[in-house]
Amino acid sequence: MKENPNAAGRKADKILIDQEVPFGIDELFFSRTDTRGVIQAFNSVFSRIAGYAAEELTGAPHKLIRHPDMPKGVFWLLWDGLKRGHSVGAYVKNRAHDGRYYWVFAVVSPTDGGYLSVRLKPSSPLFAAVKEVYAGALERERTNGLTPEQSAAAIEADLVGAGFANYGVFQIEALRREHASRDAARERVVTSALTASGQLFDVKQEIEQELRVLCDNLKKAELITTNMKIQACKLKSGRGPINEIAKSYEQMMRDIRNHPRVVQTLRKDYSTWDVNDEARSVFMIIVADLMDEMAAFFSAESASDENEGAGAEMSVFAELRERAMQDGYRAVQQLSADAEMIRRMVTGLAMVRVVLRVEAGILRERLYGLQSILDQLDRFHDEVSDALERVQEAVTPLLRDQSLAA
Ligand SMILES: Cc1cc2nc3c(=O)[nH]c(=O)nc-3n(C[C@H](O)[C@H](O)[C@H](O)COP(=O)(O)O)c2cc1C
Structure with missing residues (x-):
């Protein structure tokens, strides 16, 4: 990696300058750390924007570029998610060496022996709303002396107030919007896997809606079976079969409502990292796409840098991409299993x-x-x-799209 001539030999002073360090929407930058957040590797865009020489960054804790405007609660959420093995997305304001600032949307993922953060320039309308949430959180931390964990809970409550089920859902939606906004700004033609992952997300919403309709109907149908049993009581003969049929109906309806996938889909008790498989899969497919782009970007950068260590980083990207893609595709298979399960149950009722x-x-x-x-x-x-037909119509083209598995 080339040394940054502007930064070499300077001391890390604590001045703050209310000016932004510019960088391009097409640029991506990364850093890789050990398990404690000590920097192990990065690309030259990172050292250029942060304004530090390569040797100042290697071996330094990541909080070297921490900006005092960042609420502690955000880092608490970041580390909490990472320790649980998740990839975590977060908006972060950083302080460059000369005191200026720059905002990123970072996607941080666990890797072998540490973590990898890939950053892009935020540009979606959600970004402005989040800056306000952060300003409020910082104010709360300063005036009420909240612990990082308490502040994290308050930040999450703000996001819930803004319509996100929890932080896990917020960061997925944020990555989705930032990634799409960045693609639009660059007029990039998106891959079919990305398009399909977006569809997957929409289909999941439809399935949830249809399952809700189904369960409501099942509840109503229980009244029907009760009536059936009452009618059967009035009979002198033939009440046995009617009673048996009513019982089979009830049993089948109970089986549908208590099916683990139905219960899971309709569950309401969202804790911080509780997101449905499809939302996670959309997130992971975008992460995979980012890894592809990061690898291509870094490869071009390294060729001009004559960076000999680039090969190791490329395999970190490739491995993460592979894992993310597998996670992403699992949800599509699950979705088709769900549709099949509903179909079989309804056939039984019929x-x-x-x-x-x-x-x-x-x-x-x-x-x-x-x-x-x-x-x-x-x-x-x-x-x-x-309802079932609508689910099937939505799922079928998605399953045909083999590009998601590629
Ligand atoms: C891979 C990775 C990347 C990180 N990137 C940043 C970053 O860009 N800016 C930052 O302030 N903290 C970053 N952190 C978090 C820092 O390690 C640290 O938790 C944060 O700066 C808050 O420091 P403090 O807890 O000492 O206040 C990163 C952590 C990891 C694991």
Whole structure:
């Protein structure tokens, strides 16, 4: 790596200058640290923007470039996520060597023996909103003497107030928006994996919605089976089969509602890193895309730098990309398994309905209320199969897109 002539030999003073260090939207920069956050490697864009010479950065703790405007709570969230093995996205304001500042959106990921942070220039409208959240958090930390953990909880509460379920969901949405905004600014044609991952996210929202409809309908249908049992009681003969059918219905509906995937999808108790598989998968597919771009960027940089250590960094990017892609694709497979599960359950319900129709035919004259019960069940089945069809329509093209697996 080339030495930065502007920075060489200068001492790290603590002045602050309210001026931004400019850098291009097309630039990416990274640093790799050990498990304690001590810098091991970086690219020349990083040393140029931070204004430090290579030898000043290597072996220095990352807080070397910490800006006093950054709330402690954000770093608490960063380390909390990393220690749990997650990739974490965060907006960070840094202080360059000469006291100027620069903002980044950083994606920090666990690697073998430490962490890797890849940074891009934030440009989405969300960025302005987050700056306000940070300013409020800093004020709270200063005036109320919050611990980093307390401040993290308050920052998360602000983000929840802004409509994000938790910090985990916020950082995924932030990466999505920053990545898309940066691509748009550069007029970049996005890869099909990225397009598909966006669709995946939308499909998941649809599935959640349909599952909610399904569960609401199942709750209503329980009333129908209760009515069926009441009607059966009025019968002198033939009450046995009707009762059995009602029981099978109830059991099947209970199985659907208690199915672990249904429960997980509709769960509401979101803790900080609790995000659904599809949201995580979108995040990981973007991380994989960033790794590709970082590798290409660094490769071009290193060729002109004659950087001999570049090979090792390239394999860190490649390994992370591979892992991120696998995580990303797992969710697509899960999604198709979900659709298949709902389909099978609804087929089971439909079969019980056929049996009920046969019984109803036999008992028609003697069972007054049964026709209206059958009508209600028809409506229930129609609604459920419509919902299912919509899910299938959304999932099928996604599964055909093999590029996501590539
Ligand atoms: C890979 C990696 C990259 C980091 N990048 C930055 C950074 O750019 N700026 C920063 O202030 N802290 C960064 N940190 C966090 C620092 O290690 C540290 O937690 C933070 O500066 C707060 O320091 P303090 O806890 O001593 O106040 C990074 C940590 C890791 C693991």
